[in-house]
Amino acid sequence: MSALTEAEATTGGGGPQPGRRRTRRWTGYLLLLPGALWLLLFFAVPTMQLVATSLYDPNGSLDTGYAMTWSWTNYLDAISTYREPFLRSFLYAGSATVLALLLGYPLAYAIAFKAGRWKNLMLVLVIAPFFTSFLVRTLAWKSILSDNGFVVDALQAVGLLGADGRLLATGVAVVTGLTYNFLPFMVLPLYASLEKIDPRLVEAGSDLYAGAVTSFRTITLPLSMPGVVAGTLLTFIPSAGDYINTRLLGTPQQYTIGNVIDNTFLVQLDFPIAAALSVSLMVAVVLLVLVYVRRAGTEKLV
Amino acid sequence: MQPGRELGADLVLRSVTKRFGSFTAVDDLDLVVGRGEFFALLGPSGCGKTTTLRMVAGLEEPTAGSIALGDRDITRLRPYKRPVNTVFQSYALFPHLDVLENVAFGLRRRKSPDVDRQVREMLELVQLVGFERRRPAQLSGGQQQRVALARALINRPQVLLLDEPLGALDLKLRRQMQIELKRIQTDIGITFVHVTHDQEEAMTMADTIAVMNGGLIEQLGAPDELYENPATTFVSNFLGQSNLLAGTVSGKSGGFLYVDAGGERLAVPEHRARVREGRVLVGVRPEKVFVAADDEEDDTVGNRLSGGVISDVSFSGVSTQYLVRMPSGQELVVFEQNTGARGLFAPGTRVRLHWAREHTFLLDGSQDVHAGDEAYVQLAATTTGGNTR
Amino acid sequence: MGRLGRWVSEHVVLFVGVLVLLYLFLPIFFVVLMSFNDPTSRLAYEFQGFTWDNWLSPCAPFGLCDSVVRSLQIGLLATLGATALGTLMAFALVRHRFRGRSTTNLLIFLPMATPEVVLGSSLLALFTGAGLSGQLGFWSILIAHIMFCLSFVVVTVKARLSGLDARYEQAAMDLYANEWQTFWRVTFPLVFPGILAAALLAFSLSFDDFIVTNFNHGNTITFPMFVWGSAQRGIPPQVNVVGTVMFLLALLLVLSSGLLRRRRTR
Numbered sequence: 042m043s044a045l046t047e048a049e050a051t052t053g054g055g056g057p058q059p060g061r062r063r064t065r066r067w068t069g070y071l072l073l074l075p076g077a078l079w080l081l082l083f084f085a086v087p088t089m090q091l092v093a094t095s096l097y098d099p100n101g102s103l104d105t106g107y108a109m110t111w112s113w114t115n116y117l118d119a120i121s122t123y124r125e126p127f128l129r130s131f132l133y134a135g136s137a138t139v140l141a142l143l144l145g146y147p148l149a150y151a152i153a154f155k156a157g158r159w160k161n162l163m164l165v166l167v168i169a170p171f172f173t174s175f176l177v178r179t180l181a182w183k184s185i186l187s188d189n190g191f192v193v194d195a196l197q198a199v200g201l202l203g204a205d206g207r208l209l210a211t212g213v214a215v216v217t218g219l220t221y222n223f224l225p226f227m228v229l230p231l232y233a234s235l236e237k238i239d240p241r242l243v244e245a246g247s248d249l250y251a252g253a254v255t256s257f258r259t260i261t262l263p264l265s266m267p268g269v270v271a272g273t274l275l276t277f278i279p280s281a282g283d284y285i286n287t288r289l290l291g292t293p294q295q296y297t298i299g300n301v302i303d304n305t306f307l308v309q310l311d312f313p314i315a316a317a318l319s320v321s322l323m324v325a326v327v328l329l330v331l332v333y334v335r336r337a338g339t340e341k342l343v
Numbered sequence: 344m345q346p347g348r349e350l351g352a353d354l355v356l357r358s359v360t361k362r363f364g365s366f367t368a369v370d371d372l373d374l375v376v377g378r379g380e381f382f383a384l385l386g387p388s389g390c391g392k393t394t395t396l397r398m399v400a401g402l403e404e405p406t407a408g409s410i411a412l413g414d415r416d417i418t419r420l421r422p423y424k425r426p427v428n429t430v431f432q433s434y435a436l437f438p439h440l441d442v443l444e445n446v447a448f449g450l451r452r453r454k455s456p457d458v459d460r461q462v463r464e465m466l467e468l469v470q471l472v473g474f475e476r477r478r479p480a481q482l483s484g485g486q487q488q489r490v491a492l493a494r495a496l497i498n499r500p501q502v503l504l505l506d507e508p509l510g511a512l513d514l515k516l517r518r519q520m521q522i523e524l525k526r527i528q529t530d531i532g533i534t535f536v537h538v539t540h541d542q543e544e545a546m547t548m549a550d551t552i553a554v555m556n557g558g559l560i561e562q563l564g565a566p567d568e569l570y571e572n573p574a575t576t577f578v579s580n581f582l583g584q585s586n587l588l589a590g591t592v593s594g595k596s597g598g599f600l601y602v603d604a605g606g607e608r609l610a611v612p613e614h615r616a617r618v619r620e621g622r623v624l625v626g627v628r629p630e631k632v633f634v635a636a637d638d639e640e641d642d643t644v645g646n647r648l649s650g651g652v653i654s655d656v657s658f659s660g661v662s663t664q665y666l667v668r669m670p671s672g673q674e675l676v677v678f679e680q681n682t683g684a685r686g687l688f689a690p691g692t693r694v695r696l697h698w699a700r701e702h703t704f705l706l707d708g709s710q711d712v713h714a715g716d717e718a719y720v721q722l723a724a725t726t727t728g729g730n731t732r
Numbered sequence: 733m734g735r736l737g738r739w740v741s742e743h744v745v746l747f748v749g750v751l752v753l754l755y756l757f758l759p760i761f762f763v764v765l766m767s768f769n770d771p772t773s774r775l776a777y778e779f780q781g782f783t784w785d786n787w788l789s790p791c792a793p794f795g796l797c798d799s800v801v802r803s804l805q806i807g808l809l810a811t812l813g814a815t816a817l818g819t820l821m822a823f824a825l826v827r828h829r830f831r832g833r834s835t836t837n838l839l840i841f842l843p844m845a846t847p848e849v850v851l852g853s854s855l856l857a858l859f860t861g862a863g864l865s866g867q868l869g870f871w872s873i874l875i876a877h878i879m880f881c882l883s884f885v886v887v888t889v890k891a892r893l894s895g896l897d898a899r900y901e902q903a904a905m906d907l908y909a910n911e912w913q914t915f916w917r918v919t920f921p922l923v924f925p926g927i928l929a930a931a932l933l934a935f936s937l938s939f940d941d942f943i944v945t946n947f948n949h950g951n952t953i954t955f956p957m958f959v960w961g962s963a964q965r966g967i968p969p970q971v972n973v974v975g976t977v978m979f980l981l982a983l984l985l986v987l988s989s990g991l992l993r994r995r996r997t998r
Contacts, residue, residue, distance in 0.1 A: 069828030073836065076817035076882055080839050083879040087854035088846075094857045144752050151749025165986050166753055170760050172982030175940050176959040177975035180967060181759035184766065224756060253741070274845075282847020285942060289963060299943075302849045306856065306947065316857060323850045330845055402902050422905040435903040439921045448917075449907035494907070 088323075095316035107312065119317040123301050130297035130322075133212065133287075134280035137219035141227040141276045142269070144220070149231035149268070150261075154240070164232070171225050179289050182218050183209065186290070210292045218286035226275040234268025235261070270337045274330060281326055298322055352413025353378050354399065354502050354534060359408035361394050361558075368394040370558035372408070376502070376536060376551075381528050383549035384538045387581070387717065391558040392538045393432075396504050399536065400429045412501055423452070428495035429504040433511070434487045436479035442466075442490050443475040449498040465493045468527065485516045492524075496531065505537045509544065521548050542582045546570065554578050556715070571628075572615055572704055579626050579706065581715035586632070586675045587624045589708060595619075600705065605669060609646045611705045622708030630678040631702040634665060637693040646703060649695040651675070653688050663687055667694060760979060767972035786969045793968040799958035800974060803939050806870070806954060810877035810938040815931045817878070818885025825886070826893045843883045851880055852947030859948065868950030876944050881934040888933060892926025936982075 097107040099115055120127065152163045170178065186192055186208040193208055208214050238261060246256045284299030293300075298318060305315035354376040361369040369391040376382045384392040397403040399410060401422030409418045417425050428449065436445050444451075446465060447458045455461070466472050469489040479487055488508055495503055505524075509517045525548050528535045539545050545552050546566040553563045554577070562574040573579035576587060590604025599610040604625045611625065627646070635641070637649070654674060655666035658681075665677040665688065675696065688694065713719045770781035791797035821840070824830065843851065855876050859865055864872075900922065904914040942956040949957060959971055 066829065069824045069830035072820040072824035072828065073830065076821035076886070077836065077839065079817055079879060080843065080882060083855065083858075083875055084843050084851070085839065087858035088850075090858045090861050091850070091854035094861070144755070147745055147748040148752040151746045155743070155746040155749070161990060163749075163753065165983070165990070167756065168986065169979060169983050170756050172936055173760060173763060173975045173979040174956060174959065176942060176956050176963075177763055177971060178759045180959070180963065180971075181762040181766070184762050185758060221756075221759065224752075278845055278847060282849040282943075284849065285960075299847070299849045302853060303943075303946070306853050312857065312860070315853060319850045319853045323846055326847060327842075327845060400906055402906070421910070422902070423908045423910050427906075429903070429906045431899055431903055433897075433899065435897070435899040437900060437903070437918060448904070448909070452908040452913060498907070 091316050092320055094312055095320050097313040097316075099311070099313045112313070115313050115317040116321060119314050120321060123298065123318060126296050126298045126301045127321075127325075129212075129295070130281050130299065131325075133216055133219060133295075133297060134277050134283075136216045137223065137280045138227075138273050138277045140216065140220040141224050142273060145224055145227035145231055145272065146269075149228050149235055152228075152232050153235035153238075167225055167228050167232075175222060176285065176289075178222065179218050179285060182214070182221065183289055186214050186217065209290060210295070212291070212295055214290040215286050215295050218290045219280045219283060222283075222286070223276040223280060226279075227272040230271035230275065231265065231268040234265045234271070238264045266337065270334065274333070278326055278330065282322060352415075352501060354536070355411045356395070356399070357409045357411070359395070359398060359405050359410060361391070361398060361403060362406045367558050369398070369405075372558070372560060374553060374560065374563075376534060379532050379534055381525065381535045381548055381550045382537065383545035383552045384536065384555055385540070385542060385545040385552050385581075386555035387540055387715075390555040392540075392555045393506055395555075396429075396506055396536065396538050399502065400427055400504050401425050402429075426501040427504060428498050428500040428502075429506065430488075430491045430495050430508045432506045432508065434479075434491040434508075436487055436490055436494070438479055441476050441478055442471065442482075445479065445490055446494045446497055448494060453498075461497055465497045468496070469493045469523075484511055485520065488512065488520065492527075496527070496533070500533065502534045502536060505535060507539050508537075509539075509541075517544070524548060546582070554581060556581075571702075573626070573706070574617055575714070576624065576706055576710040576712055577715035579704075579715070580713065581717075584629055584676055584716075585626050586629060587626050587706070587712050588673070588675075589712070590623055590625050591708075592618075592620045592623055599700065602705070605648050605671060605673075606650065607646070607648055609703065610700045611703045612701055615701075615703065616705035618705060618707045624706040624708050624710065624712060626704045626706055627698050627702055629664070629676040630662075630680070632675070632677045632696050632698045634667070634677050634679060634688065634694050634696060636688070637695060641695070643697040645697055645699045647695060647697040648675075651694050651696055653690050653692045653694055656687055656690055658687060667696060763972050763975045763979070766969060767976045769969045769972070771969060786973050790970045790973045793962070793970050795953060795958055796968065796970055796974070799953045799955045802870070802952060803955040806874055806877060807935050807939040809874055810881055811931050811935045813874075813878040814881035814885050814934045814938075815927060818882050818930060818934075819889050819927055821882075821886045822889035822893055825890055840883045840886050843880055844887075848880075848941075848943035852876070852944035855879070855944070856947045866950075868948055869952045872948040872950065873945050873952060873954065876948050877938040877941060880941075880944060881937050884933050884937060885930040888930035889923065889926045892929075893923050896922055932985075939978075 093109065094107070095115055096109060096111050096113065097115075098110040098112060099118070148167070152160055152167070156163050184190065188207050188209065196208075208217075242260055242264070243256050246260050251259065282299045282302075284297060284303055287295050287297050287300055302315055302318050302322070305311050305318060309315075354374075356372055356374040359369060359372040359374075360367070372391075372395060374395075384395060386392045394403060398405050401417070401420060401424075405418060409416055411417065412426065417427075437448070440448070443462055446462050450458050450461060462475070463472070466474065469492055471486060471489055471493065474482070474486065474490075479490070482490065488511075491508065508524075509520050512520060521544060524535070524537075537545070537548065546569075549566060551564065552566055552569055554561045554569065556577050562569055562578045569578060570582050573582065573585070576585075579585035579587065588604045588609075590602040590609070592600055593603045593608070594601045595613065598613050600613055600616050600619065602609050602611060602623055602625050604623075609625050616623075633643075634653075635643070641647075648669065650670040651667040653665055654668040655664075657664040660681065662681055663679045665679065667675045667677060669675060677696065713723070767786055768782050768784070770783035770785070786792075821836075825833070825836065855872070856865075859868060859872060896919070900918050901914050904918040905911075909917060940956060941954075942960060945954055945957060946960070953961070955974065959967070962968060962971065
């Protein structure tokens with residue numbers, strides 16, 4: 042790792058010296074190079090390759106090879122054929138995000154302001170489930186929401202669910218799974234944002250005649266916006282492309298675009314269409330993110 | 344190079360300039376700090392004093408000029424090659440090391456033997472024996488400050504730089520530390536260069552003060568010199584307070600200049616006049632001025648101004664501050680010591696002011712009468728929309 | 733309102749928060765419970781009988797322990813790679829000047845904003861296009877993992893580094909430490925918690941990854957892939973044993989680091 046030693050030797054504060062200025066300018070590039078190359082090679086290039094693949098002749102295959110025919114029609118085919126799963130992705134992701142916000146905000150608020158000496162413990166408890174395997178957790182939900190489980194029984198007793206109603210294999214189960222899995226991603230940025238709010242601001246508010254709810258609406262909520270934006274993004278983006286929850290907790294009726302892409306790539310081996318779907322998903326998500334961030338007014342995300 | 348082994352040497356700054364883009368922080372500065380002196384760089388924030396200090400430390404590089412310690416040019420040397428150490432404003436104690444390792448840091452880098460003994464001695468000096476294993480986060484502000492001092496002093500630098508080290512302490516602690524620092528400096532004999540915006544602090548501690556403003560030195564000298572005989576309006580307002588009256592030189596005789604100001608003829612000793620003719624500002628310190636009621640018998644000699652009216656009385660125990668409105672509309676300030684000889688004047692009393700001629704000083708009339716007057720500058724900035732300087 | 737009413741309104745948020753926390757733990761509770769499950773039928777997801785057998789012979793199901801080992805190997809290597817590369821990048825971004833800063837930021841941000849299906853499928857497209865579709869396996873998974881962990885490492889280390897007061901390093905140089913010594917004795921120890929956090933994050937992202945791995949795994953089976961595969965055939969309860977162990981280890985790690993920190997500041 043000689044690049045490391047050579048590069049680090051010129052790091053550290055202090056003003057630049059004339060003779061050293063040349064070395065200093067190159068140090069930045071040198072440090073950046075390995076990582077940037079990796080990302081270029083294994084992210085940027087593949088993405089471009091994906092775009093290229095999406096324009097291949099849809100009649101090719103792995104055996105016969107693919108010909109680049111600039112068939113933009115692949116996109117039209119893909120989106121029209123799979124319009125429903127596409128929309129369902131955003132529906133599920135959106136619902137999960139909203140639910141995660143509704144559940145996560147009180148928790149983040151409680152940890153930031155009401156937890157006192159339990160603060161660190163509660164944070165640990167929020168992060169800890171994250172370390173159990175994603176799949177194992179989702180399968181646990183399969184147990185919990187199963188037809189003979191206590192949740193379904195309880196809902197049937199209360200009357201929210203019909204006598205032969207079920208939770209598994211419905212959109213509800215999928216959204217529940219999604220909400221659950223990404224809840225820590227919502228809570229942590231929210232907490233970080235809320236933690237920074239000076240409690241004296243709320244005191245100042247009450248000095249100026251604001252009640253608890255008004256204080257929250259006019260002081261706390263706006264100041265926690267960076268956390269809300271970060272949390273919703275961190276929840277929505279992975280949810281949009283997820284297919285594990287739909288597969289484990291739902292049926293093909295609930296399949297989303299993630300399932301479709303997986304299927305098209307790995308089972309049908311229809312690479313051009315699959316690529317077209319992938320690119321469409323990515324473009325849709327990135328656009329949504331940009332619009333959302335612009336409207337929310339947050340400048341720095343990274 | 345063995346820092347501290349050489350005899351102490353003078354610190355000489357020659358034509359030192361520092362520019363940040365189009366902004367000139369330090370403008371062609373010439374300075375000599377004598378060996379073993381307690382030297383203060385005094386000025387308001389933004390005047391360039393901290394930048395100057397950092398250039399001596401090696402943390403900034405001058406755009407032009409040279410810095411020398413004795414006959415060694417240290418202008419381009421890296422900070423770790425200079426026999427100079429700094430006590431930082433926020434102390435910058437290494438949070439991941441305990442007090443002992445913080446203090447020993449410089450010694451260890453130079454592979455000095457017998458570290459433990461030296462650290463122990465230094466901690467005794469700053470009265471922090473027993474704190475070796477504590478972390479900076481567990482120390483109070485005053486204790487952190489003393490660790491920072493110990494950490495720098497232990498290396499026996501030729502010059503110790505202090506960047507507003509007492510700023511974060513409360514008043515009582517600050518006074519205490521001022522005395523401590525002065526005592527340590529006198530004991531050890533190392534040259535101290537102390538940067539501060541607190542003029543009382545500078546005057547109490549320093550042997551020599553350089554008053555800086557806008558990257559330039561306005562005046563350099565001993566505290567009493569600067570105070571009793573300021574060279575510019577900035578110095579006269581920044582150090583303590585001054586009464587400045589606009590006037591014109593009308594004549595001279597017998598070692599005195601005569602100035603028409605405030606409707607009277609005032610005398611200024613020639614050696615206390617910075618200009619000899621034209622439009623001038625007559626200055627006198629408030630504590631040098633006496634107030635007498637109009638109807639009292641006038642048997643005073645010296646400079647006198649009549650027709651004043653007391654407009655404000657502020658009793659603060661030790662002294663009383665009177666604001667006296669003169670016929671011209673200008674308000675003059677008078678500090679009267681609470682000797683108990685006479686009761687306080689009431690507002691509205693008609694009075695006359697008098698003071699010894701030897702206490703008058705004369706400044707260039709073209710200078711800004713409010714330069715260096717921080718209270719005025721702040722007030723003006725908020726009321727007139729920032730039409731200052 | 734009364735005292736009771738005020739007590740309620742004071743604590744209602746905390747109460748709701750605790751409820752959500754319980755909700756977070758519900759599946760964990762099930763995982764632990766099911767690890768003791770003695771299933772009569774392989775497709776059942778309900779608790780049917782208590783047994784210690786699963787814990788006593790955790791490697792009984794074919795391929796389970798192999799997959800765990802594989803995941804650990806990949807996780808470790810991916811962590812090393814991503815942490816090293818990412819830390820270098822973070823230093824470059826925070827401490828050095830260079831042109832193309834916004835492009836670099838975009839390059840780092842985009843992988844985090846891209847759905848995993850796209851990341852995985854695009855890498856597959858790359859490998860296929862290069863004619864390597866028959867060579868997929870350990871190395872393709874490793875490459876993919878380093879790729880998507882990199883951004884998270886950069887962000888984490890950058891956060892820690894930019895919060896580091898430059899004056900510590902100036903003080904070190906003032907005290908006769910040259911650039912190299914300053915880095916090792918002051919900068920690195922102070923950034924290290926951030927680097928460690930980034931490494932842990934990278935490891936957990938890698939160990940837990942399914943989607944990207946699924947696209948590029950060839951014949952190599954990682955733990956998440958094993959679980960996915962057996963989800964069709966019936967989950968062996970030993971899977972829950974592994975899940976419980978992971979959870980306990982993580983909990984132990986976080987608690988002990990907290991304790992260590994508290995002891996150090998005493």
